[in-house]
Amino acid sequence: MNEQLAALKQKLATAKKLPSGIITGAAKLAESAYNEPSQADFILQQMRSFMDNRVGKKNEIEWQEFVVKNFDTFKNEETNLAKSAQPESNDTDRDSVSDADCPIVDENSYRTCTASINKLIREDLDPSIKGLIMKKLQRAMIGSTDYILYFSSLIQMMMICLKTNQFFLDGDVINTRKVNGFNITSIVPSEFHTDSPKYTITPLAMDVRDSPAFDADFSQLFQEQHLSLISTKYFDNRGSQDQTLNAHPIQTALFKLMDVEDIKKETFPVENVPSGRMSLALQIYMTNFKNMWAGKTMINRLLDKLLVILLRLHLAPKRELQRRQNILNYISRKSEEKRSSKNYGRYILRAEKKKLARYKEKVREAEADSDLLLKRIRAVKMAETRIKSLEEKFAQKQDASSSSREKSVESTATTKEETTPCGDLSRGRISQLKSGAKHLIFSKDLVTEKDVNDEFPDATRKEVSVCLLIINTLKKFVPVRSKYHILPYQLLFCIFANDVLHYAEYSKFTRKLCPAMLSAHVNALNIDAPSLFQIMKSKTDDNQGQVEGMSAELTIYSYNKEPLPSVEIARRNKDAVFNSLFDMEKVRHTCESNGLKFGQRMSVLPKLKVVRILGVKKTTAPPVKLQNMSYLKRILRDPNILREGQKSLEDLKAETAKIEKEVKSLDQEREKALKCQKEQDSMKKIKALRKEWHNKVDKQTLYQRIEEERHLRDKTYLKINDIEDQLMEKKQVLYYQRMDQT
Structure with missing residues (x-):
């Protein structure tokens, strides 16, 4: 420790500048001492100005002398303070010292490692107990998957209810009513109408959108609080409380819409799924849902695609009709025979050549036996004949394929020439x-024909009318800038965009609005100590057709060999709960072999063969880099600006006007000097005189003329440089004064 402190003292005593943050720290101390937080920036500016303009030794020299004089005193004071505060600290704590120049922090990151579940299960378990545990895990995995499937379908049902109903204000109360929805045919040209559903979600009314009460609860839809409330209402045994529902009128209105559609708690027969297991599954679903809607990627892409496709339908109808016809032709065209691929022929020839090589090897081995030798020679000849015929056959197919491809290219080119829209x-x-x-959608509340003409001065009448129709229609659904990042407002537009794209037969550009769950697959079972305790303590009714013995309840013991009575006690004894099923020494060894520490959570994969273990890995985070200060803040701390700011406003304005006149005069003088330099063109004259050097008899006179031109060139150049230096200084002072006046 003494060596580290000595190195630190040497480093500080030889520093060539003040340590970063020392003036800022002094300003904070002054602010707390005088209890004037409103004057914090002013105090900091005054301190910086004083340090930059003070008379005497340089700041770094003063700092070096201060370190040499006071370092040992501060070291002794801090050491005594640390000893009094931690009298029983161990050697590691006393020897540790933080490096101010390298503020490296150890952080915990999470990783996973996989292992066979049979290798981790305790070997001393009875085979019948082990089989019962595996059956319980399988049952829990199926129940967890059913819960997530029902929950995902419930979210989709709520989104459908948003499409078929509309919010409206009845006084101060927010209610809903059944509506047909927005008619998509009003924005899609008649020649592109299809048989797809033509009604989509209705836009929010202006009074509803501007209502603070509506916005406060509507902004929480499909967020973590709302998803948790859905799970509690439809899957929890107790259900949601009336007090909670009354605090969220929009969410309660959605629940009432679900009741009208006869979607109730009994619709989702999820049984024997403990709350801990539902909580883990819900956390994963929430994470996936949040990742889908992270940022504004989904709404931005849908908005771009929707604008382009609507403009294509209106302003390039012939090309769109040709596209649809090409799709129909592609679907109706059926190949008469399956064309063998080029690689398929290569594989066959390669296999035959390998057989031929083996036959030739056997011929060399059978030289002693004449009968066997003749048989092997016959096999070699047959293989060579077969290879030759295959090569001819594939060559013919290749020629036919290339000729047909050339014909198809020619016919396609001819068709394009004939049907170019x-x-x-x-x-x-x-x-x-x-x-x-897209710019006009966000610029104004109501876009007029004049706005479109200003945006597109060269637009035709048809382009203006089409843009006006599309912009004013989409503005009803696109959230305003202040709410553009809020998920529920994004969701309304994304539902509208998906329906329009589907109606226009551009379904490939639609986006999924919630995580897709497949009923044909079983999800992994995520377990922690409380959920594992609930799984082992769970019972299953015998009349559900389960395997015999599934209803047995297993008791979980702590390390003191006392039974754990409740989930709360199990949460406090996580290691003991896992130890009741898994060999913790093997679990720790598996984690340590991957550089991890067991994180008290596992994921049992389907088929109950592999388990994924969550581990904690301590990583060294790089030093946190300070964010660059904005230009305005940096320039306001400039001592020159602070010095100019001490003058009165009248004096500043008078000096500014005077300097502006000087700058204007210097600009004119520089222009004259540049014009004179251009007219003189001394370099051209010097080059011309140099060409006469070998032909001129009187070289002394020629040399004097060249020197005169050089002197004139240098004089003009120095004059221009002097004027530009004066201009730079004047403009710098002018900038400082203008910054102080703002």
Whole structure:
């Protein structure tokens, strides 16, 4: 420790500048001493100005002398203080010292490692007990999967209810009513109408959207609080409390809509799923849901695709009709025979050549036996004949394929020449209109024809009318900028965009709005100590067709060989709960072999063969880099600006006007000097005189003329440099004064 302190003292005593943050720290101390938080920035500015403009030794020299004089005193004071505060500290604590220059922090990161579940289960368990445990885990895995499937379908049902109902204000009360929805045919041209559902979600009314009471609860839809409330209402044995429902009127209105559609708690027959297991499964679903809607990626992509496709349908209809016809032709076209691939022929030939090589090897081995030798030679000849015929056959197929490909290319080119749409806007022009339309959607509440003409001065009447229709329609659904990042408002537009894209036969651009759960697959079972305790203590009714013995309840013991009576006690004895099923020495060894520490959680994968162990890994985080200060804050701390700021406003304005006149005069003088330099063109004259050097008899006179031109060139150049230096200084002072006046 003494060596480290000596090195620190040497480093501080030889520092070439003040340590970072020392003036800021002094300003904070002054702020707390005088109890004037409103003057914090002013105190900091005054301190910086004083340190930069004070008379005497340089700051770094003063700092070095201060360190040499007071370092040992501060070291002794801090050591005594640490000893009095921690009288029983161990040697490790006393020897530790923080490095101010390298503030490296140890952080815990989570990793997983896999292992066979049969290797981790305790070997001293009775086979019947082990079989019962595996059956309970399998049953728990199925129940957890059923819960997530029902929960996911419930979320989708709520989104459908949003499509078919509309919120409205009845005085101060928020109610819902059944509506047909927004008619998609009003925004899609008639020639592109399809048989798909033509009604979609209705936009929020202006009075509802501007209501603070509505916004406060609507913004919480499909967030963690709302998803937890859904799980409690439909899957918890006690259900949700009336007090909680009354605090969330929008969420309660959605629940009432579900009741009208006869979607109740009894609709989802999830039984024997403990609360701990549901909580773990719900956490994973929430994480997936949050990751899907992280940022604004989904709404941005849907908005871009929707704008482009609507512009294509209106302004490039012939190209869109041709696209649809090509899709129909592709679907209706059926190949008469399956064309063998090029690689398939190569594989066959390669296999035959390997057989031929083996036959030739056997011929060499059978030289002693004449009968066997003739048989092997016959096999070699047959293999060579077969290879030759296959090569000819594949060569013919390759020629036929290339000729048919050439014909198809020619026919495609001819078709394109014949069916090139005329009158359609180019893709580049549509891209320009898309960018401008997107800008107008966020710029004003109501876009008029004049706004579109200002955005696109060269737009035709048809382009203006189409852009006006699309922009004013989408503005009803696109959230305003202040609410653009809020998930429920994004969801309303994404539902609308998905329906329009599906109606326009662009389903490939639609986006999933919630995590997809497949009923054909069983999800992994995530277990921690409380959920494992509940699984082992769970009972199953015998009349549910379960395996015999499933109803048995297993007792979990602590390390003191006392039974754990409740989930809360199990949560306090996590290691003991896992030890009742798994060999903890093997679990720890598996984690340590991967550089991890057991994190008290596992995931049992389907088929109950592999378990994924969650481990904690201590990683060294890099030093936190200070964020760059904004330009305005940095410039306001400049001592020159602080010095100018001490002058009165009238004096500053008078000096500013005077300097502006000087700057203008210097600008004019510089322009004259530059013009004079251009007219003189001394370099051209010097080059011309140098060319006469070998032909000139009187070289002394020529040399004097060259020197005169050089002197004139240098004089003009120095004059311009002097004027520019004066301009730079004047403009710098002018900038400081203007910053103080703002």
